[in-house]
Ligand code: SF4
């Protein structure tokens with residue numbers, strides 16, 4: 001069935017100089033030059049609104065606008081719902097989407113406000129006083145021990161040391177490009193934080209950034225071998241992902257080319273489908289065995305992270321993980337991004353990270369085991385304010401991926417699964433990949449994190465807090481607006497005005 | 499209705515003062531009461547109190563419980579509970595002097611107790627732990643009975659009022675202590691409840707504190723994992739529990755505790771010699787949630803000494819003076835000058851730098 005396209009390409013012909021930049025830049029082949037009429041034409045049905053042409057058009061002759069030609073309005077059957085039905089009736093297929101859930105579901109971050117000091121307690125000026133953002137992730141002992149001479153025995157379970165409580169979340173080499181990985185790896189190293197390989201293995205060129213790398217072990221075990229495990233600073237077992245809880249990953253064969261297939265240790269061009277469960281983990285005691293096998297394999301030098309999607313029973317699941325020997329739990333909320341996920345799952349499965357985080361932190365404290373593990377919060381952490389709110393709710397650190405992609409140039413067109421990312425991120429086409437220059441990409445990531453660090457410090461200073469430790473779990477610094485009693489109870493915060 | 503203490507968190511400003519004889523000489527409360535007079539404006543009449551060490555030498559084997567009872571039935575109920583766990587050695591009124599400035603007084607009793615061995619054997623805990631548990635149980639509902647001091651050979655005296663009035667009310671000139679601490683409170687909002695005055699005590703630890711900590715909820719939510727209940731929602735309460743947890747339960751030294759709650763900055767740690775670097779990094783890594791931020795000056799009293807500590811930015815004033823065997827600590831120098839008019843050696847300790855004073859071994 002043919003529809004009027006979702007977007008319209010509006011070209012101001014009096015400005016267009018026929019330079020054909022848009023034509024060359026568009027991997028979706030929207031624009032072309034009509035030799036006869038000497039005009040630029042476009043096939044809008046292919047446009048994904050990635051804004052590449054708009055950004056690069058030298059005369060600002062282009063804009064992409066949402067088309068106003070819609071099916072008859074219906075609050076129940078939206079334009080999109082109807083078109084998806086037509087599409088499925090045509091193909092019989094599962095709908096695919098990418099990036100995070102775009103639907104207007106509640107964003108609790110935006111309904112939480114942060115405190116500041118007035119009169120009874122002085123705010124602290126981060127420009128004049130030290131303001132600390134360093135965080136250690138890992139298991140903390142229940143009891144201190146002393147050496148024979150009475151001094152403290154300072155041996156600790158392995159810890160990750162972060163200069164600020166933000167890290168780059170898992171994005172596999174394959175789902176994103178070589179240059180995107182290079183940008184993340186270099187930025188993490190320069191910043192003193194970590195990036196995460198995702199489930200695609202680690203390209204041999206990036207072993208040099210191992211000190212700032214978290215290597216992931218997912219259900220497909222792609223790219224996992226002894227050197228890989230030993231190359232990183234921590235190992236992450238991926239049990240689930242916020243964008244697609246309950247299912248595995250899928251890298252289309254078109255992206256499994258060249259070094260990607262080599263790094264994943266799979267044949268070129270074959271779809272890399274990781275199973276929904278780890279087939280050696282059907283229960284919590286199995287997880288414990290995998291945690292300890294990985295620790296054995298790396299001689300207990302590295303902390304093990306267990307990453308789970310935020311689902312209904314997350315508090316109990318986290319409590320199980322905290323007793324499984326894992327050092328760190330990463331919880332990924334339902335708005336988290338993805339390179340490709342079935343639309344129905346992305347948009348309907350899982351729960352908001354804010355509620356999941358609050359519930360987990362509370363449960364672990366109620367059980368007295370919060371010290372056994374650190375908590376990383378991910379799944380749509382969009383700004384320094386979100387980070388501060390997450391830490392105050394109880395997170396030790398945050399994972400960001402969508403924000404990191406945006407820093408590298410992503411325009412959130414949500415078509416990563418097509419492999420034709422015009423910004424050189426979610427693609428393996430060499431001509432597109434080279435559009436992302438890792439020198440620039442890494443610098444932009446560093447800038448973003450520097451900016452966030454300044455903002456975090458200012459927010460902390462306003463609260464009269466000069467170290468991030470004193471913010472963690474400090475829910476008194478938060479107030480809700482427009483939330484129900486139940487929501488406030490789960491978040492463990494009071495309403496504004498209370 | 500104005501909420502009661504514990505139903506709401508009440509920030510307060512304050513005055514603190516302390517004096518201790520390193521020789522263990524016992525001095526009456528005259529001087530410490532007077533020291534609070536020049537700092538009158540740092541309190542607003544909604545709470546004052548004192549802690550005194552070495553005051554019950556003839557009962558020093560027993561836990562001295564100082565208790566407020568709201569009425570006779572609360573008293574009877576509380577005493578029945580105490581008898582399940584303790585032998586009651588002595589149960590008496592705490593003598594007071596009626597003065598117009600102090601009103602609405604509860605029943606105030608002093609009960610010396612000794613834990614029953616059979617109970618300790620049955621619960622398999624040591625006697626300190628038993629005292630902590632029973633006191634927490636009684637104080638969980640502070641509207642009936644409230645134990646405001648439970649150490650050996652020490653005691654707290656507190657009330658709603660200005661500290662100098664509270665001192666006279668409790669006839670502190672009749673007690674002899676080798677170490678005194680005092681507190682005047684300036685809460686920003688409170689109905690004025692006797693239990694809410696300071697010092698706040700747990701076993702022989704007593705805390706007087708001036709400040710409003712910004713890390714409160716981070717500290718509270720951590721410490722509550724270990725069986726403490728912060729029913730009063732005050733800074734002093736949570737700092738007392740932190741001290742008890744780190745000193746008694748974790749076995750840290752006073753210096754190590756100071757390095758947790760007023761941890762040196764990472765940049766300072768970087769510059770330390772290797773062994774110190776390791777120690778401070780370890781303590782900050784293991785107890786990050788017990789870092790206390792925001793302005794505070796505290797004086798921690800304990801059996802045989804006291805420790806004064808400022809927040810690491812020194813956002814609250816605190817001065818220390820030394821003369822012969824005496825050490826004085828106060829929010830303002832004027833208070834020290836009242837206690838020791840011709841003192842020479844007065845200084846202001848740096849933020850995060852603990853001042854620890856101990857009485858000579860065997861002196862009391
Ligand atoms: S990039 Fe702009 S100026 Fe160049 S051909 Fe396209 S629309 Fe015309």
Ligand code: SF4
Pocket residue numbers: 050098099405409410411412413414415416417420421422423424425426
């Ligand atoms: S990564 Fe590329 S394809 Fe994916 S949303 Fe961003 S711009 Fe679009």
